[in-house]
Amino acid sequence: MGAGGSLQGAQWASTARPGSARGSPASCGSARGLTALAPSWPVGSPPVSRCRPVSKARPHLPDGSSRCLPQAFPTRMGCQEAVVLCAYLEMGSIDLxxxxxxxxxAGTGLxxxxxxxxxxxxxxxxxxxxxxxxxxxxxxxxxxxxHPRAVVKELTWGKDLGNFPPGAFDFVLGADIIYLEExxxxxxxxxxxxxxxxxxxLLSCRIRYERDNKFLKMLKGHFSVYEVHYDSSKDIHIYKAQRHSHKDDF
Known part of the structure; x- marks a missing residue:
């Protein structure tokens, strides 16, 4: 999720649901039913998102209420990393x-x-x-x-950094963004x-190839990196990273 491409969409539903052998919920409440158009990409262009749709969800809001959204969200294999990380966040060990x-x-933005x-x-x-x-x-x-709490903004890695104040974020999230070595x-x-x-x-990913391990080694050169969750049913890892000088738990 996170390269370039054109945006012509087609609807494609799925019923995939997140789960984990290490205590994650059987489904992600907030993510379970969001819907979006799935983009189709011209031949030869790298995808902005590799996701395809999901089903109807009843998200749990901070006030404890729930709301059924009328739209549903893409999910196929390439988007499972986002679904697993959503489920991990909903477990409640991290207060957002x-x-x-x-x-x-972000791709679809799920x-x-x-x-x-x-x-x-x-x-x-x-x-x-x-x-x-x-x-x-x-x-x-x-x-x-x-809507005012969610801002969509352009960021091409390494190129638009002046538009973002350094060190201004409590959390950086990425799902399935470790796949292009270049x-x-x-x-x-x-x-x-x-x-x-x-x-x-917090990075959610599969370790498919040696290049994936290469990025983790690069990351460990600048941050302390720990695996905090593994979904064995989908073979998806969630890694936490922080600067070396900060080693406290969440």
Whole structure:
């Protein structure tokens, strides 16, 4: 999730549901039923998002209420990382209420939308080609009173950093953004810019190839990195990273 492409959509529903052998809920309440158009990409262009749709969800809001959204969200294999991370956030060990969050390589924006539903102030980012698609998803899947808490903004890793104050975010979220080796340097540069000593990075990914381990090794050169969750049913890992000088728990 998080490269370039064009945005022509087609609807494609799915019933995939997150789960985990390590205590995650059987389904992600906030993410369980959001809907979006799934983009189709011209031949040869890298996708802004590799997701395809999900079902009807009843998100749990910070005040304890729930709301059924009329739209549903793409999910296929490439979006399962976002669904698993959404479920992890909903387990409640991390309090996102009134925290400043940025999502990188957002694609459909599912993760950022769920973080907003959980009370965060969220900046949802991707390359310019994805922004119209992202904005439409935010408008369709958030209650109107939460729209001001979710801002869609362009961020090409390593290139638009002057538009983001350094170290201004409490959490940096990324799902399935570790897959293009040529972007690893720019992604690491972006993480270093966005993070203060207190910032928590949460990355959800599969370890498919040696290049994925290569990025984790690069990350460990600048941050303390720990695996905090593993969904064995989907073979998806969630890693927490913080600057070396800050080793406290959440």
């Amino acid at each position: 209420r009134d925290r400043s969050v940025i999502e990188l390589g 993760l950022g939308i769920v973080a907003t539903l959980l009370g965060a102030r969220v900046t949802i980012t991707d390359r310019e080609a994805a922004l119209e698609f992202l904005e439409s998803n935010v408008q369709a899947n958030l209650p109107s009173e939460l 972007t690893f340097g720019e992604l690491l540069q972006t993480l270093e810019h966005l993070c203060s000593e207190q910032t928590v990075i």
